[in-house]
Amino acid sequence: MASSDATTLGGIHAPETSRRDFLYIATGTVAAVGAVATAIPFIAQMNPDASTLAAGGPVDLDVSKIAPGQQVVIRWRERPIFVFHRTPETMKTLQDPKLLSQLSDPNSLQMQQPPYATNATRSIKPEFGVLVGICTHLGCIPVFYPQPNATTPVTDWLGGYFCPCHGSKYDPAGRVFSGVPAPYNLPVPPYTFVSETTIRVGENPSGSVWDFGSIRQL
Numbered sequence: 001m002a003s004s005d006a007t008t009l010g011g012i013h014a015p016e017t018s019r020r021d022f023l024y025i026a027t028g029t030v031a032a033v034g035a036v037a038t039a040i041p042f043i044a045q046m047n048p049d050a051s052t053l054a055a056g057g058p059v060d061l062d063v064s065k066i067a068p069g070q071q072v073v074i075r076w077r078e079r080p081i082f083v084f085h086r087t088p089e090t091m092k093t094l095q096d097p098k099l100l101s102q103l104s105d106p107n108s109l110q111m112q113q114p115p116y117a118t119n120a121t122r123s124i125k126p127e128f129g130v131l132v133g134i135c136t137h138l139g140c141i142p143v144f145y146p147q148p149n150a151t152t153p154v155t156d157w158l159g160g161y162f163c164p165c166h167g168s169k170y171d172p173a174g175r176v177f178s179g180v181p182a183p184y185n186l187p188v189p190p191y192t193f194v195s196e197t198t199i200r201v202g203e204n205p206s207g208s209v210w211d212f213g214s215i216r217q218l
């Protein structure tokens with residue numbers, strides 16, 4: 001897992017410092033508080049040691065402890081990673097024509113995910129969504145609103161992620177809605193299941209080669 005290069009690790013490029021990074025740091029703290037608070041027990045249980053985190057190495061998470069409908073936020077390469085245990089209802093919603101007709105890239109044609117997550121759920125296992133929690137507009141952290149709601153956070157909400165900075169909307173698979181400021185779907189990081197119940201973020205499945213640096217936009 002070690003790297004001799006501060007900007008790359010295992011073929012994965014670390015982000016350049018940019019205005020978007022600054023905005024993420026400046027605005028992310030408030031938006032992420034609620035989600036992170038519920039995740040603390042899991043993070044403490046599964047966190048790698050400090051040197052691994054500092055090097056940006058892979059991070060493991062036991063997803064068996066995430067109840068259906070809940071989301072845990074872990075940190076990988078200084079970025080929030082949303083891990084959502086989808087309910088059967090949510091998985092059904094992902095294929096609802098009413099939803100699909102409102103999305104900018106419903107079939108994930110833009111390279112915002114690895115090939116092994118280019119499918120109807122943008123994930124390896126349909127019941128677990130894994131997303132980089134950074135809005136593709138200017139880098140805020142979208143807020144998790146999994147349940148449909150008539151008025152909150154906006155009218156006729158179908159469930160998913162809402163970015164409070166400028167109102168971008170994403171579905172529960174991180175697909176962006178049409179007509180909002182964000183141009184692309186939320187990125188999916190490289191990840192794999194190292195056991196039935198443990199995911200490793202930062203590593204491709206065995207036999208897959210994919211460079212996170214090749215995504216269209218973070």
Ligand code: FES
Pocket residue numbers: 135136137138139140163164165166167168181182
């Ligand atoms: S940063 Fe998310 S909508 Fe602008």
